[in-house]
Amino acid sequence: MEDFDRIPDVEREMAELSHLQLQVGIFGEDGSFMQMIASANEYGADIEPKNGKWLTIPTENAPKGAKARDIEGLFRPKDKNILAVSDGKGGLIPMFYLAKKVHIPERSFIRSTFDENVDDWVEYLVDQVIELGMGDSGITARKIMESLGNRIQRSIVQKIRSIESPANSPITIARKGSNSPLEDTGHLIDAVRYKVVNV
Known part of the structure; x- marks a missing residue:
């Protein structure tokens, strides 16, 4: 039942x-x-920059989550597709690679x-x-x-x-x-x- x-x-x-x-x-x-x-x-x-000519791709040296504008002393060395800071000894520490396009x-x-x-x-x-x-x-x-x-x-x-x-x-x-x-x-x-x- x-x-x-x-x-x-x-x-x-x-x-x-x-x-x-x-x-x-x-x-x-x-x-x-x-x-x-x-x-x-x-x-x-395919990712291309919305503003400007370059995408900024962080290197292992860049602080996690940091944007290029967040890093003091960042500059683009002549004829190089990177953004870097000085290491204080005449060398460079690359922080970002510059790319026109990234393919995922x-x-x-x-x-x-x-x-x-x-x-x-x-x-x-x-x-x-x-x-x-x-x-x-x-x-x-x-x-x-x-x-x-x-x-x-x-x-x-x-x-x-x-x-x-x-x-x-x-x-x-x-x-x-x-x-x-x-x-x-x-x-x-x-x-x-x-x-x-x-x-």
Whole structure:
């Protein structure tokens, strides 16, 4: 008799499931910094200066997060595409490389994760819906979607950590101290989120 008592609950949860949508990715306002970083890596990008003729690319000597205007005594040595400061002994300490354009190669971490895992995710979802249909009192439509969202989020984070190719440029490796192309500050990993929304 208890199984029959659960039928209205199951019907309600099944109906609820059809009104829920799972969204996974990098959220924020359109044009946010993290969305720009994610898009540049997901699809590749060519970056050119918006103001002036040069991009300033920090060397390993530049303080982390510093902009060229933040460094006192910075100058461009004649016929060199760097910004440097004096080392006080007649030499230079390069702080920034100057470039007309920087190419970021495609390092897909969202689309590729989807392609590699979609069959497993669908199988998991089907199993959960069957459990819901069987009247498992611990399963709800929202819990199914949140659990799936959590799985997808973890898969994307694992993908970010596993990508090794295309490798960083030697300049980037020197500045970061590693050749993990999508990991530096951890902000991209922290920005991977999921949300369950009513539709």
